[in-house]
Amino acid sequence: GSELKPSASGICTALLVLLHRNAAAASGDGGGGLRLNFYSESCPRAEQIVKEQVRRLYEEHGNTAVSWLRALFHDCTVKSCDASLLLETDAATGLVSEQASPRSFGMRNFKYVGAIKSALERECPGTVSCADLLALAARDGAAMLGGPSPIPMRTGRRDATASQYGEVERYVPNHNDTVSAVLSRFAAMGLGAEAVVALLGAHSVGRVHCSNLVARLYPAVDGGFEPAYGAYLRGRCPTADAREDTRDVAYARNDRATPMVLDNMYHKNLLKGRGLLLVDQRLASDPRTAPFVKKMAADNGYFGETFAAALVRMSENGPLTGGQGEVRKDCRFVNAK
Numbered sequence: 001g002s003e004l005k006p007s008a009s010g011i012c013t014a015l016l017v018l019l020h021r022n023a024a025a026a027s028g029d030g031g032g033g034l035r036l037n038f039y040s041e042s043c044p045r046a047e048q049i050v051k052e053q054v055r056r057l058y059e060e061h062g063n064t065a066v067s068w069l070r071a072l073f074h075d076c077t078v079k080s081c082d083a084s085l086l087l088e089t090d091a092a093t094g095l096v097s098e099q100a101s102p103r104s105f106g107m108r109n110f111k112y113v114g115a116i117k118s119a120l121e122r123e124c125p126g127t128v129s130c131a132d133l134l135a136l137a138a139r140d141g142a143a144m145l146g147g148p149s150p151i152p153m154r155t156g157r158r159d160a161t162a163s164q165y166g167e168v169e170r171y172v173p174n175h176n177d178t179v180s181a182v183l184s185r186f187a188a189m190g191l192g193a194e195a196v197v198a199l200l201g202a203h204s205v206g207r208v209h210c211s212n213l214v215a216r217l218y219p220a221v222d223g224g225f226e227p228a229y230g231a232y233l234r235g236r237c238p239t240a241d242a243r244e245d246t247r248d249v250a251y252a253r254n255d256r257a258t259p260m261v262l263d264n265m266y267h268k269n270l271l272k273g274r275g276l277l278l279v280d281q282r283l284a285s286d287p288r289t290a291p292f293v294k295k296m297a298a299d300n301g302y303f304g305e306t307f308a309a310a311l312v313r314m315s316e317n318g319p320l321t322g323g324q325g326e327v328r329k330d331c332r333f334v335n336a337k
């Protein structure tokens with residue numbers, strides 16, 4: 001009979017498990033070692049500092065907020081949200097920056113990461129990772145642009161000590177990829193068609209250079225474009241030979257109507273044949289994605305909720321945690337030994 005009676009220690013264990021579960025739920029432990037407010041003790045003002053800096057930079061250069069969103073995508077999609085994207089080419093170590101990949105073409109504002117990092121280092125040296133900086137900056141950038149807010153972003157990511165330059169083209173989709181290719185890339189991060197349609201809503205802000213457009217404009221305007229819009233884009237990109245290697249290449253804004261607002265104008269535009277990239281426009285016609293495009297075009301609240309959840313999921317792709325990697329002092333370089 002005594003084995004059937006729960007022992008005092010058994011009850012204690014059960015209670016501890018329960019308490020632990022509740023604590024984990026309250027702190028929002030995602031299970032992957034990331035949690036809400038990871039820096040609550042080591043650097044209580046960390047998230048506030050990032051937000052202040054993102055706001056200050058947005059007020060000086062509005063496009064910085066746009067850049068943080070694209071940067072998080074490019075960092076996380078290539079294996080892990082580990083700030084490998086931020087490492088600069090270093091002849092001494094032979095490291096080649098992911099920023100030098102053709103897929104990173106058009107990325108900008110990396111020079112302002114240092115301002116955010118310095119503010120963090122002043123308050124808590126060597127504590128807040130560059131990977132978390134990117135995730136928080138993307139979250140706060142979205143809010144600056146009128147996107148969904150607040151987005152509960154878990155933290156605790158650690159920084160990579162190597163660039164994944166050689167893998168970038170394999171992991172980051174191209175402007176003219178098929179919907180199948182795009183869906184399978186995102187599925188590898190646990191993101192389904194609905195999440196993909198929401199995340200590409202980031203293309204409701206920012207710009208596209210002509211090198212990514214001319215194949216849809218010359219020799220003839222792609223039938224997927226609304227004719228007047230095709231004519232407008234030809235005006236933005238007057239020659240068929242836009243090249244990536246000229247510094248002052250021409251570009252078109254993703255969204256002429258509200259170019260600096262993160263909203264469902266992207267989805268409304270797709271329904272009118274105003275998607276700039278081939279992948280954008282394909283979302284509106286592929287049966288796996290088209291229903292979500294229509295639903296998001298009709299409901300900005302639904303777009304925002306889906307975008308927020310998908311951004312969090314993307315930001316948790318294969319993070320380094322615990323004792324893995326390091327916390328870089330300068331986001332551009334691996335720490336000195």
Ligand code: HEM
Nearest residue numbers: 066069070073106173174175182199202206207208209212
């Ligand atoms: C199939 C997936 C995607 C492809 C093929 C893609 C491709 C591109 C391309 C070609 C550009 C224009 C680059 C240029 O010419 O300057 C661009 C811009 C941009 N992308 Fe994406 N993208 C994808 C998904 C995403 C996601 C998931 C996000 C963020 C959540 C994102 C955020 C942005 C932003 C904000 C810009 C504008 C950047 C600026 O104006 O500085 N993209 N993307």
Ligand SMILES: *[C@@H]1O[C@H](CO)[C@@H](O)[C@H](O)[C@H]1NC(C)=O
Nearest residue numbers: 174175176177178211212215
């Ligand atoms: C996609 O565009 C690139 C240039 O950006 C080009 O080299 C490639 O051939 C295109 N792929 C397809 C399938 O059209």
